[in-house]
Amino acid sequence: MPSIKKDDIQRGIEYSIKENLFESLNKLYNSIPNGECNGCGNCCMESVGANFIEFLNIYNYIQKSKDMKYIIMDRILDYYFLEYTKKIPCPFKDEKNRCSIYSVRPLNCRIYGHWIKEDYEKNYERIKKENIDFAKNMNKNYGINISDEVLNYKIKYCEDFKPSKGYMTKEERMNFYDSVVMLDSKLYSRGIINTTFKDRGIVEYFIESIFYENTSKNIKFNISKDLYKSKAVLNRLKKLILG
Template sequence: MASIKREQILESIAFCEKNGYFEKLNDIYSTLPKGDCAGCGNCCMESVGINLIEFLNIYRYLAEKHELRESSIERIVDYYFMELMKKNSCPFRDENNRCLIYEVRPLNCRLFGHWKKDDYNANLSRVIEQNMNYKDDMKNLYGVDISDEVLNFSIKYCEKFKPEKNYLSKKERLSFEDEIMNLDARILGSELIDISYRDRGIVEYFIESLMYSNFAYKIKIRITKEKNIDVINKIKRILLNK
């Protein structure tokens, strides 16, 4: 699979700006319920799933902040290539547990804490089961052992967060997702960007914007098997000098 070409990203951003899609995205965000967050940063420990319009929104935001973009690329590369060996925090969480892209943070971040506890724990159980299956697949296909630190890590239900009103049902949460997916469908319908429609985390989106994804994945497997993290620093130097 090829990378997401920069020209396609910029053309898609221009298309969204022309049609007011970023404003529509912000309108959706503005309808989300509010809550009281303790700011502990415990939830900011994964490559959270995002939509295409959200990736374009974050990409546009970083394009105007050169230093933040460069430091983010370094952390994104670390997260992606060390993902099977070490549990890193979200590349956009700083040392003080603050979100570096808070203004444009994606839907999943905004909804965290609004889940009903039973729904959250049921979903967490499914994720843990998937991780175990993934471990077996990686061992059988590539001879790769995922570290226990990564395999056993999970983001527990947040007891500290208090919603302003009520916790959201699954139906209510998915209604926001559906609205954003409708924006994705319009962007993909423009055929300005050559990208398959599938679930991606924020790290994966940015890696695909920097490198050929199949090539990146092969390097990731090799780094994990050989525990050769020196390669990661070489990759960062190459990407930042593009």
Template sequence: MTSIKKVDIYKCIDFAHENELFDKLNSIYNTLPSGECTGCGKCCNESVGINLVEFINIYNYLKDKEKLRKESLDRILDYYFLEYIEKRCCPFRDENNRCLIYEVRPLNCRLFGHWKKDDYNKNLDNVTQRNKDYQELMKSKHGFDISDEVVNFKIKYCENFKPKKDYLDKATRLSFSDEIMTLDSRFFANEIIDIEFRDRGIVEYFIESLLHQNVAYNIKLRVSKDEKIRERTINRLKRILIR
């Protein structure tokens, strides 16, 4: 059983259409500032945090694109189950550094580059420290090391991106996030979906649409510890889950 049931996802899609939530989400996206990007793809190297309405929007975008959906799920499974072993790029970045879901990319992707440098670097330091703390926890609790490459990986501040206006302060960035969270609240207030309200990355949302959170995490721990079963287990999951 999955954490996020497919039937509930489709209920969310129907609800979003009926209540114009996708249109409202796009209206928020359209208010974001623009800028000049070189398209290097260096920022596309993590499972960015997204809101429920953004996941539903992306899922809706992929549901009728069978080839893209299956290819994306294949990379999502690799990203999640190899996350402690090696650093991989975002599952939605292709070999030419293009975003495969650019039209529906989430808020955090759209805001990258708009941060003030000091804000960005302070946040980056906090992320790195949390990674190191988590590495120590996993070593003491489960007896294995998360790869140093993964723990110490940093998406450095982009000096090449140039906003058309000013860089955004923290309060302004959070105001956009608050607007999208208001859309999220509509699903919960109307009891359209029954899942735990917590932070998830784009990879985690898709994984929980395929497997129960606890099952997925236990498999992740097992393949992270045992190289012999890693490839076999992941390939088996792909055969079962990607349809």
């Protein structure tokens, strides 16, 4: 049984439509200032953090196309299970560097270019330290060596993006985050969703809608320890899940 049950997802989607939560989310997205982006796709290299309402919005979107769902889920499985061994682009980025879920992309993607450089670099240094500590813990407790390519990868600050109304302060960014959390709280407070409220990357939401959390982690650990068998194991998983 998956950590995030299909029935809960469906109830969450139906409730979000009925109570206009998706509409409120889109209004929030539309209130974010625009900016000039050259579409290079260099920033689309990780599973960004997202809220549950954003996952439901994306999940609902990709269900409308069987082909899109298959392609995205195939990439999500690669991204998650090979995450410690090789750097893989965001599974929602297509072969032409375009976002396949652009109209429903999460808040983190929408405000990426709006950070001032000083804040961006400070945040990177914090994340870098957390990643190094995480890698040490994985090696000590599980015998897993996270590849240098993954551990040392940095999405460089984008000098090309030009926000239309100037860069956001930390307070302005946090106000957007708080607004999305408020939408999430309506799902949790009404008991619509029977899952733990915690920080997740968008990929993790999809993985936990397929597997129980500990099961997916154990498979991921085993794949990371034995790269020679990883391709065969992953192919069997895909056949089982995707058909």
